Amino acid sequence: MSLLLVVAAALIDADNRVLIAQRPEGKQLAGLWEFPGGKLHEGERPEEALVRELEEELGVKVCAPCLAPLTFASHAYDDFHLLMPLYVCRKWEGIVRPAEGQAVKWARARDLRNYPMPPADAPLIGPLIDLLG
Numbered sequence: 364m365s366l367l368l369v370v371a372a373a374l375i376d377a378d379n380r381v382l383i384a385q386r387p388e389g390k391q392l393a394g395l396w397e398f399p400g401g402k403l404h405e406g407e408r409p410e411e412a413l414v415r416e417l418e419e420e421l422g423v424k425v426c427a428p429c430l431a432p433l434t435f436a437s438h439a440y441d442d443f444h445l446l447m448p449l450y451v452c453r454k455w456e457g458i459v460r461p462a463e464g465q466a467v468k469w470a471r472a473r474d475l476r477n478y479p480m481p482p483a484d485a486p487l488i489g490p491l492i493d494l495l496g
């Protein structure tokens with residue numbers, strides 16, 4: 364079983380809502396709502412990878428010190444084991460514009476269970492509710 368490290372962010376707006384994005388068609392788990400992020404490139408540090416992914420996927424600039432670790436997902440998929448730290452971030456530059464045209468939503472933490480998400484994400488919702496109400 365190979366271990367896959369993916370980094371993800373919960374961007375939080377001034378109203379304490381969390382940004383989720385719909386996975387594009389053609390990708391694994393397409394159509395499910397997820398926290399923006401992705402896999403590390405060779406030699407990248409986790410925070411560096413997340414800064415890159417947020418700029419590539421959403422067009423926003425985040426600085427690494429603005430990424431605060433909240434919790435992580437550890438989930439066995441059929442062909443790999445996912446380890447995914449979730450960072451929270453309240454500060455960025457720019458306006459969220461999904462590069463691949465994917466749908467995004469600002470959701471209340473307590474409403475996240477209403478969105479179909481990858482199975483790995485279920486344990487991440489509790490800590491977000493604890494943080495944001």
Ligand SMILES: Nc1nc2c([nH]c(=O)n2[C@H]2C[C@H](O)[C@@H](COP(=O)(O)OP(=O)(O)OP(=O)(O)O)O2)c(=O)[nH]1
Pocket residue numbers: 369370371390391392396397398399400401402403445481482483484
């Ligand atoms: N970004 C993200 N990935 C998640 C979440 N939950 C979850 O199970 N995953 C899984 C789905 C994928 O197997 C993996 C992320 O891979 P990805 O395909 O989005 O990564 P990437 O953006 O680097 O994509 P690519 O270059 O390989 O196309 O993590 C989540 O909340 N956010």
